[in-house]
Amino acid sequence: MSTETTPRPADALRDGDTPAHAAPSGAARKIGGVAGWVDDRTGAAKPVGYLMKKVFPDHWSFMLGEIAMYSMIICLLTGAFLTFWFIPSAGHTVYDGSYVPLRGVSMSEAYASTLNISFDIKGGLIIRQIHHWAALMFIVALSVHMFRVFFTGAFRKPREINWVIGSVLALLAIIEGFAGYSLPDDLLSGTGLRAMEGFVQTAPVIGSYLAFMIFGGPFPGEMIIPRLYSAHILLIPAILIGLFTAHIGLVFVQKHTQFPGPGRTNENVVGYPVMPVYAAKAGGFFFIVFGVIAMMAALVQINPIWAYGPYDPSPVTAGSQPDWYMGFADGALRLLPGVLEFSAFGFTLSLNIALGALVLLPLVYTVLGIYPFVERWVTGDNREHHLLDRPRNAPTRTGLGMAAITAYSVFWFAAGNDIMAIKLNLSINDITWFFRIGLFVLPPIMFWVTKRICLSLQRRDRDSVLHGRETGTIVRTPDGRYFERHETSAELTPEQWVLVQHEAVAPIEIEAAVDENGVARKGTRKERRRAWASRFYFADAVNPVTPAELAAAQHHGAEHEAIEAAPADETAEIESGEPAGRH
Amino acid sequence: MNDQDTTHPGSEVASTEHGTAVRLDQGHVVGDGGLPERFTNPGLPEHVERMADLDDAAARRAEKQVATLFGISIIGTLAFIVCYFAIGLETTIFVPGIGETSASNFALGVTMALGLLGIGFGAVHWAKTLMPDEEIVEERHPMRAADESRDRVVEVLKEGGASSQITRRPMIKYTLGGALGLFAVPLVLQVAGSLGPMPQNSLSQTFWNGGPSGPGQNPTFTPLRLMRDPENTPIKAEDVTIGSVFHVMPQGLLPDPITGDGGTPNLLEEKAKAAVLLMRLDENIIESQKQRDWGYHGIVAYSKICTHVGCPVGLYEQTTHHLLCPCHQSTFDVTQDAKVIFGPAKRPLPQLQITVDDEGYLVSKAPFQEAVGPSFWERGSA
Numbered sequence: 003m004s005t006e007t008t009p010r011p012a013d014a015l016r017d018g019d020t021p022a023h024a025a026p027s028g029a030a031r032k033i034g035g036v037a038g039w040v041d042d043r044t045g046a047a048k049p050v051g052y053l054m055k056k057v058f059p060d061h062w063s064f065m066l067g068e069i070a071m072y073s074m075i076i077c078l079l080t081g082a083f084l085t086f087w088f089i090p091s092a093g094h095t096v097y098d099g100s101y102v103p104l105r106g107v108s109m110s111e112a113y114a115s116t117l118n119i120s121f122d123i124k125g126g127l128i129i130r131q132i133h134h135w136a137a138l139m140f141i142v143a144l145s146v147h148m149f150r151v152f153f154t155g156a157f158r159k160p161r162e163i164n165w166v167i168g169s170v171l172a173l174l175a176i177i178e179g180f181a182g183y184s185l186p187d188d189l190l191s192g193t194g195l196r197a198m199e200g201f202v203q204t205a206p207v208i209g210s211y212l213a214f215m216i217f218g219g220p221f222p223g224e225m226i227i228p229r230l231y232s233a234h235i236l237l238i239p240a241i242l243i244g245l246f247t248a249h250i251g252l253v254f255v256q257k258h259t260q261f262p263g264p265g266r267t268n269e270n271v272v273g274y275p276v277m278p279v280y281a282a283k284a285g286g287f288f289f290i291v292f293g294v295i296a297m298m299a300a301l302v303q304i305n306p307i308w309a310y311g312p313y314d315p316s317p318v319t320a321g322s323q324p325d326w327y328m329g330f331a332d333g334a335l336r337l338l339p340g341v342l343e344f345s346a347f348g349f350t351l352s353l354n355i356a357l358g359a360l361v362l363l364p365l366v367y368t369v370l371g372i373y374p375f376v377e378r379w380v381t382g383d384n385r386e387h388h389l390l391d392r393p394r395n396a397p398t399r400t401g402l403g404m405a406a407i408t409a410y411s412v413f414w415f416a417a418g419n420d421i422m423a424i425k426l427n428l429s430i431n432d433i434t435w436f437f438r439i440g441l442f443v444l445p446p447i448m449f450w451v452t453k454r455i456c457l458s459l460q461r462r463d464r465d466s467v468l469h470g471r472e473t474g475t476i477v478r479t480p481d482g483r484y485f486e487r488h489e490t491s492a493e494l495t496p497e498q499w500v501l502v503q504h505e506a507v508a509p510i511e512i513e514a515a516v517d518e519n520g521v522a523r524k525g526t527r528k529e530r531r532r533a534w535a536s537r538f539y540f541a542d543a544v545n546p547v548t549p550a551e552l553a554a555a556q557h558h559g560a561e562h563e564a565i566e567a568a569p570a571d572e573t574a575e576i577e578s579g580e581p582a583g584r585h
Numbered sequence: 586m587n588d589q590d591t592t593h594p595g596s597e598v599a600s601t602e603h604g605t606a607v608r609l610d611q612g613h614v615v616g617d618g619g620l621p622e623r624f625t626n627p628g629l630p631e632h633v634e635r636m637a638d639l640d641d642a643a644a645r646r647a648e649k650q651v652a653t654l655f656g657i658s659i660i661g662t663l664a665f666i667v668c669y670f671a672i673g674l675e676t677t678i679f680v681p682g683i684g685e686t687s688a689s690n691f692a693l694g695v696t697m698a699l700g701l702l703g704i705g706f707g708a709v710h711w712a713k714t715l716m717p718d719e720e721i722v723e724e725r726h727p728m729r730a731a732d733e734s735r736d737r738v739v740e741v742l743k744e745g746g747a748s749s750q751i752t753r754r755p756m757i758k759y760t761l762g763g764a765l766g767l768f769a770v771p772l773v774l775q776v777a778g779s780l781g782p783m784p785q786n787s788l789s790q791t792f793w794n795g796g797p798s799g800p801g802q803n804p805t806f807t808p809l810r811l812m813r814d815p816e817n818t819p820i821k822a823e824d825v826t827i828g829s830v831f832h833v834m835p836q837g838l839l840p841d842p843i844t845g846d847g848g849t850p851n852l853l854e855e856k857a858k859a860a861v862l863l864m865r866l867d868e869n870i871i872e873s874q875k876q877r878d879w880g881y882h883g884i885v886a887y888s889k890i891c892t893h894v895g896c897p898v899g900l901y902e903q904t905t906h907h908l909l910c911p912c913h914q915s916t917f918d919v920t921q922d923a924k925v926i927f928g929p930a931k932r933p934l935p936q937l938q939i940t941v942d943d944e945g946y947l948v949s950k951a952p953f954q955e956a957v958g959p960s961f962w963e964r965g966s967a
Contacts, residue, residue: 057723100674108845124669127690128697160728193896196857197912200894200959203788210788210961215780220787220799220854221895257725265629271723272629279716286708293702300694301683315857316814316832316889318899320911335894336913340931348965354929355894355960388725420914430914431927496627503626549620 058280059260059273063154066147068284072291073140074246080133081235087123089115090231092187092224101308109187109312112227116186116307131299137182138304139295141175141327148172152373152403154390156259158383162374164252169371171245173363174238176327181234183305183325187227190305192313193322195226197335201359204352222315261390262503264496268389321421326414330366333416334358337438366410380535382510394463395504397456398539404452405445412441460544463501467494467547468555490556506545510536629720637714647714651707658703665696788961792835792859793937794952797849808948810836811863811886811939817842819946820863825884828903831863833886835949858957860889860897861937863947866906866920873922879938881947886937887923890958891915893930908934932960 041047058064091111097104099114101121119126148168151157157165184191184198199221202213218225257271266272274280310319324332335358342354377399378384393400415422416437423430470490477487494502512533636643668689676688729735751758787800795804810819814832817839825831838855840848849855868883876885887908891898896912901919907926908917915928923934935957938950956964 057721121674124674124689125693127687128694131690131694193912196896197894200896203895203959203961205962207962210784210963213961214782214784214800215777218781220784220851221857222853225781256728257723264627265720265722267626269725271725272720274718275721279712279718282708282712282716286705286712289701289705289708291705293698293700293705296694296701297698300691300698301680303686313853315853316834316860316897318897318911320900322896322911332913335929338929340893340915340925340929343931343960345965349962350960350964351962352931352960354931359894386727420911434914434928494624494627496630499624499627502624547624548622549624553620 053254054277055275056254056257057271057273057275058258059266059271061261063150064258065287066143066150068287069143069291070140070147071246071250072288073136073143073295074242075288076136076292076295077133077140078239078243080129080136081239083129084119084133085235087115087119087126088112088185088231090185090228092222092227104308104311107312110227112185112187113307113312116188120308128296128299131304132295134183134304135295135298135302137179138326139291141172141179144168144172144175145327148370149403149407153393153396153400154259154261155387155396155399156390157374158387159374159378160256160386161252161259162378164249164256165374166371167245167249167252169367171242171249172370173367174242174245176363178234178238178242179325180328181230181238184230185227185234186305186307187313188307189310189313189317189319190307190322192222192315193318194324194328195222195313196315198359201355204355205360206351206356222313257388259388259390262392262500264499266389268387271388321424323417323421329417330410330413331358331362333413333418333437334362336419336434337413337416337441339438362413369406380532380539382532382536389503391504392500394456394459397453397460397543400456401449401453405449408445408448409441412437412444457542457544464544464547467498467501468552494552502546502548504546506548507540507543508545509533509540509543629722632719635714635718638718644715647710651711651714654703654707654710656703658700658707661696661699661701661703665693665700668692668696788958789956789964791953791957792838792849792855793861793949796837797851797855798858799851799854806952808940808942808950810942811861811947811949812836812839814839814860815842821945822881822884822941822947823945825863825865825947827865827867827883829865830901830903832889833861833863835859835861857895858890861886862889862898862901862908863939864901864919870906870920872920876922876936879936879950881939881941884939884947885919886939886947886949887917887919887934888937888953888957889934891930892925892932892934892957893928893959895959898934 037047089111093111094108095111095114096106096108097114097117098106099118099122101117104117116130119130121127151165151168180194180198184195199213199217202216203209205212213221216226216229217223218229258273260266260271260273263272274283311317323329335355338354338358340354342357343350343352345351391399416434419430419433419437422428422433470488473487473489475487476484478484510533512529637647638644672689672692674687674689677685678688678691679685680691746752751761782800785800786803787798790798790804792798792804793809795806795809796802798804811831811833812819812835814834817834819836820831820833834856838849838852838859840846840852863884863886865882865884868877871877871880871883871885877883879885889897889899891910891912893910893913893915896910898908898910898915898917900909900911901907902909906919908919908923909915910917910928910930913929915930916926917923917930917934918926922936925931925933935953935955937953939947940950942948
């Protein structure tokens with residue numbers, strides 16, 4: 003090796019160095035410059051490149067979760083703005099701002115600063131209204147998103163974790179909303195807090211201590227506003243964002259589900275890549291959601307706190323209503339009768355309040371959260387599912403979902419019993435009793451009706467595959483009988499694929515309680531329970547047309563008259579999905 | 586769905602005539618030339634070109650539409666800036682269908698919305714008309730990691746446990762468990778212990794007990810005049826005519842309505858318990874002797890705090906003598922000692938014993954005999 007060196011600049015190539023790549027030109031260099039700088043330090047090019055060509059399937063219902071996500075981002079953005087002017091203090095002040103009717107009125111700093119945001123800060127009202135509308139939109143969108151996920155079975159393996167995260171997000175969202183609308187300390191929100199204190203107080207044994215802890219002393223005290231503020235802008239949003247990140251991260255990792263269709267299988271995902279299509283569509287959709295909420299904030303007034311006045315425990319406004327998502331709990335409180343309060347040995351247990359205020363909320367979200375595990379136990383299905391169910395193809399699940407929505411709706415409408423009584427000129431007592439009874443009667447009815455509709459739709463699907471499209475052409479046979487000509491093809495058309503793609507199902511058959519030697523088998527009771535649940539889910543299942551059934555129908559269909567005018571019992575088997583047997 | 590899959594209706598055709606049944610989780614199995622058990626997926630349909638893919642004029646038209654939408658956004662944003670400076674906060678305008686509304690809020694909101702919607706619709710229209718619309722297929726892989734990876738995790742955990750010797754040294758294991766189990770206690774204790782004071786008897790007494798009634802305060806009873814809320818003036822018995830209702834606070838609680846001076850320091854906390862409704866009934870329709878005795882010639886005073894969750898019972902129907910709580914519609918009948926006749930509350934509103942003093946003003950004769958407001962566990966024992 004030579005020790006002789008020739009002088010050269012420090013950045014010049016040494017022996018054995020690979021020469022730098024030829025510099026890219028034009029626009030590529032502009033992007034590559036910054037991106038290269040970042041990649042040199044992070045190696046981000048590989049994951050980013052992968053994410054940019056990631057495929058997402060297209061369906062309008064997949065936008066519901068997006069609306070929720072964007073509304074949440076809008077809330078974060080406008081909420082940060084509001085913190086610049088809002089004073090989270092119950093400290094006493096006398097209002098001297100520009101809203102004349104309240105001048106000289108003594109109130110809390112929180113209320114006065116909310117009035118200032120509404121009347122003295124330019125654009126403050128629009129930001130406040132966007133914040134409130136976006137919060138309502140957030141919870142509407144996440145609820146409907148949840149319906150979509152439920153009714154299409156998107157919560158099935160491997161997505162159970164994400165369903166549970168989503169349930170927690172939904173619960174946190176309504177708590178976040180309650181904390182938020184309680185902050186302005188106006189008469190309406192203060193009355194809501196008053197009721198909340200009453201709820202907490204009814205917790206068995208620890209109620210009064212718990213209430214004093216939350217309020218920092220007797221109600222209302224001066225601690226609740228700053229504490230709610232801390233929960234509303236710091237604690238809950240931090241958890242929300244953390245869980246949301248996990249939620250969306252899992253969607254990326256597990257890839258989005260898709261609806262069944264030609265070419266779509268459980269092993270692929272068919273759609274458009276992030277770059278450029280979804281970047282434009284989803285990015286554009288953020289602006290659309292933001293724009294629509296801004297338009298609502300411009301045109302539709304929400305929560306006019308100046309009309310209610312500052313909080314005072316003595317006055318109250320008629321028609322006190324919480325924000326919509328708290329309605330169901332409020333409705334439950336209106337329905338629970340006073341007889342559920344018990345006193346014994348000097349102790350009082352107020353189940354008329356605790357059930358609705360303290361038990362219902364966690365109960366609803368716990369039931370939601372565990373549903374995937376219940377269904378998995380019933381079906382015993384341990385496979386991954388990436389193809390969505392059409393709701394009709396899971397009649398029992400769809401029925402259960404509709405029953406749950408019905409029960410929720412009964413509670414929700416019950417929260418408006420006073421408004422209904424006034425607007426409809428009905429007795430509030432009758433309305434309340436209607437809901438009390440309806441809570442028990444309507445959900446089963448809804449379950450049954452929904453399930454029957456689903457089964458009928460499935461039969462229609464079968465019919466449409468077996469007998470083809472109705473042409474509207476009425477044909478008269480030589481002997482004077484009439485039938486409608488159906489357009490059939492021997493092969494399944496691509497459009498019909500969606501009608502037959504789902505799996506046939508049947509209830510689990512129970513094994514004999516004793517084996518062939520007459521010895522009782524272990525765990526039969528558990529199996530019986532599971533067999534019962536399986537029958538409940540699948541006993542009257544209508545299964546998709548099989549190739550054999552189609553062939554049989556085509557065979558019959560060759561003589562149109564035969565299948566159309568045949569006595570009912572000959573074709574009934576095929577149409578109803580009962581075992582078709584050999585034809 | 587389960588192991589019984591092979592017996593589902595119709596399947597016996599395929600399974601008996603064409604060999605063994607296939608498990609449905611094995612994907613789409615094509616049959617052996619006979620009829621398969623299930624239909625096969627027909628595969629992706631042919632891609633259909635859009636107008637803008639085929640016709641350059643259509644593509645140019647789409648380009649113009651997208652540019653127009655982006656242009657609307659720019660105009661909206663510029664208009665927002667103008668409106669921000671040009672429109673005062675006091676100005677109101679009449680908008681059809683909405684009514685009189687703040688001009689600033691209306692203009693700022695609408696222009697902001699235009700600025701946002703222009704971008705949004707522009708981008709989506711661009712994606713739908715000009716960006717590639719041929720669907721792409723991406724393969725999925727089972728979520729489960731390869732067996733080696735799973736085994737490695739178990740192995741590493743085992744090794745880690747063994748090499749740290751935690752399995753061999755139980756003293757470390759148990760003390761660590763104990764320490765980790767306890768370390769959060771100081772944090773929990775600090776927050777739980779310091780959030781608020783103990784209620785003591787403050788939920789069971791009110792300002793009518795003779796003065797401030799917060800935790801640790803034990804006022805001795807003195808008769809207090811019934812004062813109009815918010816005027817803070819005493820009430821003569823003859824001022825209370827049949828059918829009239831007075832919102833009442835105890836003497837000494839409210840500040841002077843003009844100067845704001847005086848009053849009790851914890852004004853809202855005392856108000857939240859001491860609020861009282863005063864009304865006069867025809868003595869003959871009062872059904873309870875106790876109610877008559879605790880009142881004064883048909884003038885009766887009841888706690889205004891609902892026994893359900895504590896909202897003020899603000900609605901009085903003169904003709905039926907019903908008190909209605911606007912929060913959850915508990916209804917109390919004043920002629921029956923404020924008994925609950927409908928709604929979710931259980932207990933009647935507590936009655937305040939009243940009489941008149943030497944000057945003819947209504948005064949309290951005794952504090953409330955039970956805790957006012959919502960129920961709590963130990964209310965009966967206080």
